[in-house]
Amino acid sequence: MFYHDNELQYEVEVEEPDPTFARALQQAIGGVEGEMRVANQYLFQAFAVPSDQQAYKELLLDTAAEELGHIEMLATAVKKNLRDTSVSLGDISSDDATGLASIAGMQPRQYLSGGMNPTATDANGFPFSGNYVVASGNIAADMVANVMAESTGRLLATRLYEMTDDPGMKDMLAYLVARDTMHQNQWLELLTELGDSEEPFDVLPIPDSFPDAEENEEFNYAFLSTNVEPTEDPEQPWTTGASPDGEGEFSYVRQLDLDGAPPDVGHAEAETYNDPTPRDEG
Structure with missing residues (x-):
């Protein structure tokens, strides 16, 4: 009211x-x-x-x-x-x-x-x-x-x-x-x-209730550099050392050093009419 x-x-x-x-x-x-x-x-x-x-x-x-x-x-x-x-x-x-x-x-x-x-x-x-x-x-x-x-x-x-x-x-x-x-x-x-009053970042990451075991722990504290130029770890606070939430250690990873994956996207259903080919030529 x-x-x-x-x-x-x-x-x-x-x-x-x-x-x-x-x-x-x-x-x-x-x-x-x-x-x-x-x-x-x-x-x-x-x-x-x-x-x-x-x-x-x-x-x-x-x-x-x-x-x-x-x-x-x-x-x-x-x-x-x-x-x-x-x-x-x-x-x-x-x-x-x-x-x-x-x-x-x-x-x-x-x-x-x-x-x-x-x-x-x-x-x-x-x-x-x-x-x-x-x-x-x-x-x-x-x-x-x-x-x-x-x-x-x-x-x-x-x-x-x-x-x-x-x-x-x-x-x-x-x-x-x-x-x-x-x-x-x-x-x-x-x-x-909301968390431990002695730990200002205790509620991080949000939501902190998601099970750690279900998270991809290979990448949860990795800084991914997308710079195409070869670079070494700049050793910044966000690439090395303990994370603010106290649950991990930062690391530095170059995206180009990782294996990618093809999108492998197929065609939509015919009912969408996305295919530009005229019907009598299909």
Whole structure:
């Protein structure tokens, strides 16, 4: 069950409206790095958590609800940045460089589809896609995906921060950067708790419940070099020494030194009509 509060989670102020920045902010709403992605990701991950792991479910739901609040903050920022924006070239003189740049830089769908309001799209007007959402049912895999999502989200927020000189926008984005810092750390903490707390990589490889005996152990810790030039083991941390999960030793193997196998793929069934030969000549 969700409840709505009429106040924003954090103050959103815009001193100098900028329709070009309003377009950029759309990426943080409906883009692959955006808040719609993480809000839905955490919701669907929470729906899969078993009842005896209620603390994990509450953590995911709390953060999902917070991300919904971030969407509201960003939508408010978009709307304020579109304030008093002209949408007609007839209203702008030919020597008004700022006005012309304003129309050229805005996202047309914010006007055409939204009536000068935010939309559920990225900065290019592409609709949000549920394909961005990762909810695998394996909480360890999901936490790794969440760290990545918060990392790219924080990266986007820092780039947006550099794009604007508006004090209010910088303040809002500094807050969002800070929340992404927390979220990265809380997902890492949960990931660590899933295994031995003294071994941060104890849950690796994911899923660690697959029987070791069923895995091809000749290649499970082998770095395969696909370089066509003859090269020796560079003795990097990922080609020699113990693996982070503590279950194997890295090795270095050149793919060209291994025996390959022919694909040996036959023809499809006649009912597919893949054969280009005319029937009367077959």
